[in-house]
Amino acid sequence: MAITFINEAGILPVRNFRYGYHELAHNISRELMAATILVSNDPCAYCPMGCGKYTRVEDEKYKGEGAGPEYETLAMLGANLEMFNLKAVAKVNYMANELELDTIELGGTIGLLFELYERGIIKDSELSDLEGLKPVWGNEDAVFRLIELIAYRKGIGNLLAEGGIQTCKEI
Numbered sequence: 001m002a003i004t005f006i007n008e009a010g011i012l013p014v015r016n017f018r019y020g021y022h023e024l025a026h027n028i029s030r031e032l033m034a035a036t037i038l039v040s041n042d043p044c045a046y047c048p049m050g051c052g053k054y055t056r057v058e059d060e061k062y063k064g065e066g067a068g069p070e071y072e073t074l075a076m077l078g079a080n081l082e083m084f085n086l087k088a089v090a091k092v093n094y095m096a097n098e099l100e101l102d103t104i105e106l107g108g109t110i111g112l113l114f115e116l117y118e119r120g121i122i123k124d125s126e127l128s129d130l131e132g133l134k135p136v137w138g139n140e141d142a143v144f145r146l147i148e149l150i151a152y153r154k155g156i157g158n159l160l161a162e163g164g165i166q167t168c169k170e171i
């Protein structure tokens with residue numbers, strides 16, 4: 001439920017924390033999840049919060065199932081990257097589960113890359129492993145590719161795998 005009220009409170013991370021609100025936040029909301037991809041609640045034992053979810057996506061492009069996404073993943077890999085497509089966020093969640101990557105750090109680091117590219121600090125010539133995909137807000141295909149590059153430490157992913165602070169130090 002947090003996406004909706006945190007967005008209304010103006011503190012949802014949007015565009016690498018540049019903004020705190022986005023009019024499309026309902027596209028990654030709990031309400032939409034409940035109506036589409038939610039299979040069941042899947043909370044940790046005895047937790048009174050009970051945020052855990054189990055979801056399934058049938059669409060070929062985003063196909064998968066598993067634990068999540070919960071608030072942190074929806075916020076950092078959804079709103080923070082302006083990727084307001086619930087099934088795309090679910091896919092990156094499944095990828096992160098499989099590759100054992102932390103979704104908060106992943107969203108923060110990819111958001112940093114998008115901002116560095118937007119500011120012209122990182123250029124296309126340094127991103128050949130992205131195979132022509134532009135690291136721009138909302139480009140889900142670039143996010144899918146970046147997650148693979150980070151997990152397997154290829155190209156720009158080798159630096160991003162060190163996290164945001166180290167990336168800034170070395171850029």
Ligand code: SF4
Pocket residue numbers: 042043044047048049050051052
């Ligand atoms: S992840 Fe969610 S369900 Fe698990 S302990 Fe934390 S708040 Fe509770």
